[in-house]
Amino acid sequence: MPLGLDNQTTYSPGQAVILHGGKVGPGNWQGLALGGTGAANFQNNIENGYSGTLSIGDSASTEPGAKSGPTSKGVTDRVTNGLVADPGGTATTHSLDDPRAVVIPLVNWSGVSGSTDVTITGFVEVWLVAAAGADVTGIFIEQVIDGAPSPGAPDGGTLHVSLLR
Numbered sequence: 001m002p003l004g005l006d007n008q009t010t011y012s013p014g015q016a017v018i019l020h021g022g023k024v025g026p027g028n029w030q031g032l033a034l035g036g037t038g039a040a041n042f043q044n045n046i047e048n049g050y051s052g053t054l055s056i057g058d059s060a061s062t063e064p065g066a067k068s069g070p071t072s073k074g075v076t077d078r079v080t081n082g083l084v085a086d087p088g089g090t091a092t093t094h095s096l097d098d099p100r101a102v103v104i105p106l107v108n109w110s111g112v113s114g115s116t117d118v119t120i121t122g123f124v125e126v127w128l129v130a131a132a133g134a135d136v137t138g139i140f141i142e143q144v145i146d147g148a149p150s151p152g153a154p155d156g157g158t159l160h161v162s163l164l165r
Contacts, residue, residue, distance in 0.1 A: 002042055003032060004120075005107070006108070008108065011140045017137075019126065031062065031063035031067060032060045034052065034060060042067055043073055058119070059118070060118055060120060062118060067134065075131035082099045104124050107119065
């Protein structure tokens with residue numbers, strides 16, 4: 001998801017939050033320019049997810065501006081797709097591939113102004129509920145995700161399964 005949450009805030013499963021709902025620095029609304037810049041790319045990354053690989057320690061460029069229309073359309077389409085794929089899905093009980101369950105990078109927004117780079121320090125899991133303009137409502141969840149775990153990563157709800165003998 002092309003949103004970056006503040007790594008200085010503690011998040012807990014079940015906690016509701018407004019994502020992308022206010023300025024975190026001059027011109028910045030928690031948007032990340034993953035794989036390119038502009039409203040169309042931002043909306044596509046919200047609706048379909050970013051197809052690249054992100055890791056702790058990677059840099060990501062910010063995507064300045066509220067982008068209310070693309071944000072609302074991308075989230076609404078993703079939530080609608082989730083309702084079709086898993087009609088009974090909720091933040092606590094859903095299929096692992098429900099598109100409403102998203103991985104969001106944690107970044108440090110302090111001192112950010114305009115288009116700049118931020119460092120990814122971890123990841124959180126969020127269940128998307130709805131969007132109203134630039135405001136995205138979500139609930140923090142815990143979920144198993146693909147990918148390799150990073151030693152020492154903060155606990156943001158992204159879980160990895162290991163089979164042990």
